[in-house]
Amino acid sequence: MSVVSMRNIVTSFGEKVIHDGINLTIEAGEIYGILGESGAGKTLLIQEMIMLLQPTSGEIEVLGYNLNTITYQEAQALRQKWGILFQFGALYSSLNVAQNIAIAISEYTQTPQKLINQIVATKLNMVGLSPDVASLYPAQLSGGMIKRVALARALAMDPKLLFLDEPTSGLDPIGARDFDKLIVELRNLLDITIVIITHDLDSIFSIIDRFSILADKKVVAQGTLKEVLATQHPFIERFFKNDYVLGRYVHKDSPKPTPHHL
Ligand SMILES: Nc1ncnc2c1ncn2[C@@H]1O[C@H](COP(=O)(O)OP(=O)(O)OP(=O)(O)O)[C@@H](O)[C@H]1O
Ligand SMILES: [Mg+2]
Missing domain, CATH: 3.40.50.300 (P-loop containing nucleotide triphosphate hydrolases)
Known part of the structure; x- marks a missing residue:
């Protein structure tokens, strides 16, 4: 198909x-x-x-x-x-990792915060990052981590x-x-x-x-x-x-x- x-x-x-x-x-x-x-x-x-x-x-x-x-x-x-990792896959610098990953979930759904936190943890795990990363800001991440967080964000809505x-x-x-x-x-x-x-x-x-x-x-x-x-x-x-x-x-x-x- x-x-x-x-x-x-x-x-x-x-x-x-x-x-x-x-x-x-x-x-x-x-x-x-x-x-x-x-x-x-x-x-x-x-x-x-x-x-x-x-x-x-x-x-x-x-x-x-x-x-x-x-x-x-x-x-x-x-x-x-669908999920997208953009070429210049910038994360929002004023949002932490969890907020960056959850953007689409917050925009399109009425998911309660507790569940959002669980989804964020699952997506971080999927892309090989520790749950501790959730509270960091983009400026605190390496280039490779930024790519992984951008991928986690692209996966947020189970595309x-x-x-x-x-x-x-x-x-x-x-x-x-x-x-x-x-x-x-x-x-x-x-x-x-x-x-x-x-x-x-x-x-x-x-x-x-x-x-x-x-x-x-x-x-x-x-x-x-x-x-x-x-x-x-x-x-x-x-x-x-x-x-x-x-x-x-x-x-x-x-x-x-x-x-x-x-
Ligand atoms: N809104 C626009 N107005 C005018 N030209 C545009 C616009 N958007 C893109 N272009 C032009 O279209 C062409 C293709 O752009 P595109 O970004 O798709 O290239 P690309 O193949 O992804 O290149 P790269 O490998 O460098 O990322 C470029 O010449 C670009 O300048
Ligand atoms: Mg391009």
Whole structure:
């Protein structure tokens, strides 16, 4: 079953065209990556999926709702079914960790404070943080902890769909791999679909089921790593097929590199 589908999405700002006919489909339960150069329009794509931005034209369906025809009530209900870790995933600096995690719960529900505290403790545990962190303020956290708290906040409403915009950027390699493991564990445990924007090759090679490459204002390749690597495109050549990457990551079912790439 597809959880998100985008058909012929065009996004432009005045004369500037960012997306010129984007098509992609994200299936239930997968970890789906979006990859492309800086400025290719990856964050905008997610903003369109979560109704923060309306595309210039085209159709988007999320969890069975067509975003062009959705009613106000349906949109309110839908907003509670996803969680987002924003690219510059800032926490509110004047709120402590517990308050940051509980923002959506307080906004959308009438949950009593005692239960909110329990939910916060559960979410902190899910992302590998101690309950003591709840009372700290963002300025008292390391970069890795901030990412984890932002993830706990994204999980607060038990989402069916989780959007992660460059979750491992700014983390050291060990922190990034730990975060990757956490993402896979959460997908397996919670049975959710995860959409992740990343430039992190390790994440692409180790946790992503399928992904799309955004280039030339379009999706130029979509599928498994094997399928994407089999597609000829200058971005794919540049991003994946240099000696360093091939030496380090030839995947068991990747196509054999041709001499041209070596
Ligand atoms: N509201 C806006 N008005 C005009 N241009 C915009 C607006 N929002 C985004 N853009 C432009 O759209 C392009 C795509 O932006 P987007 O943030 O989606 O890129 P990205 O692929 O996420 O890049 P990065 O990898 O650097 O995060 C950029 O050139 C950006 O300047
Ligand atoms: Mg971005």
